[in-house]
Amino acid sequence: MYKDKIVVVAGGTGSVGEGIAKWFVSQGATVVIPTRNMTKIAKVQAYIAPNGKNLHFIEGNIADETDAIRVRDEIIATYGQIDAMVSSLFGWWSGDKLTDLSLERWNYIINSSLTTHFIVAKTFIPYIAPRGSYSFIVGLSSVRPVPHSGPISVANAAELMLRRVLSAENDPNQIRINDINLGPINTRSRGAMYSSPDYIDAVEVGRIAGIIAFEEGQNITDASIALRLKTNYHEWLTQMGIN
Numbered sequence: 001m002y003k004d005k006i007v008v009v010a011g012g013t014g015s016v017g018e019g020i021a022k023w024f025v026s027q028g029a030t031v032v033i034p035t036r037n038m039t040k041i042a043k044v045q046a047y048i049a050p051n052g053k054n055l056h057f058i059e060g061n062i063a064d065e066t067d068a069i070r071v072r073d074e075i076i077a078t079y080g081q082i083d084a085m086v087s088s089l090f091g092w093w094s095g096d097k098l099t100d101l102s103l104e105r106w107n108y109i110i111n112s113s114l115t116t117h118f119i120v121a122k123t124f125i126p127y128i129a130p131r132g133s134y135s136f137i138v139g140l141s142s143v144r145p146v147p148h149s150g151p152i153s154v155a156n157a158a159e160l161m162l163r164r165v166l167s168a169e170n171d172p173n174q175i176r177i178n179d180i181n182l183g184p185i186n187t188r189s190r191g192a193m194y195s196s197p198d199y200i201d202a203v204e205v206g207r208i209a210g211i212i213a214f215e216e217g218q219n220i221t222d223a224s225i226a227l228r229l230k231t232n233y234h235e236w237l238t239q240m241g242i243n
């Protein structure tokens, strides 16, 4: 269905990102995943693309602006264009409460999550094909304070505003920028014990991003799509006219 589409999944080696990449590959897109650590490929390659086709990795640190530009330019030189991008960056952290948190730890988490999102967005968004899609993946902690995960909650909340300002500054005829704001996700790394039939699956997150990029959601722009649980996902599919 997504044949000839080039999709970049930033964070595609991660728990949610691998599911997103798997959905796009399963629909015939060519998926490119930047990674800082090429040894991670072995863990995800066969899962994302069981037939070994349409999946490519590029080594680089997209949290570093110079390297992000190099990665972007190499992707465009190799694949011709970027039709859609999903940014599923940085995972979870819990530890000291804010009043005990070291500045070093604060800076590390804010840089790894919020600042990385900023660098990746500013580097790639201007280069996405017209009417293409850029989706931020954000967690529920963006709107619900999570004790002992303060810097993650703060970064996630700021990522929502980052997305909104990018949308406000953007010409929607150029590119559509949205965020997909999720509750807990069933991922391979979560394992059966902590999974639930009430949770959305990582591959379904990919489907949401795919619908926005190439299907019934192609007019969605400047939207925050809050889908906490599987029931919300099914309601959203119905709203989109999809069974």
Ligand SMILES: NC(=O)c1ccc[n+]([C@@H]2O[C@H](COP(=O)([O-])OP(=O)(O)OC[C@H]3O[C@@H](n4cnc5c(N)ncnc54)[C@H](OP(=O)(O)O)[C@@H]3O)[C@@H](O)[C@H]2O)c1
Residues within 6 Å of the ligand: 010, 011, 012, 013, 014, 015, 016, 017, 034, 035, 036, 037, 040, 062, 063, 088, 089, 090, 091, 092, 111, 112, 113, 116, 137, 138, 139, 140, 182, 183, 184, 185, 186, 187
């Ligand atoms: N897991 C959940 O249940 C869940 C629920 C709701 C929302 N989310 C959201 O989904 C997103 C991804 O979460 P996840 O659980 O998939 O995380 P994860 O497994 O840690 O994956 C994050 C990926 O981000 C990439 N990355 C790039 N630059 C990074 C940097 N500077 N620091 C850290 N990672 C960097 C990493 O790729 P390389 O190491 O290959 O470079 C890594 O594979 C987050 O925004 C999270 O809030 C997750």
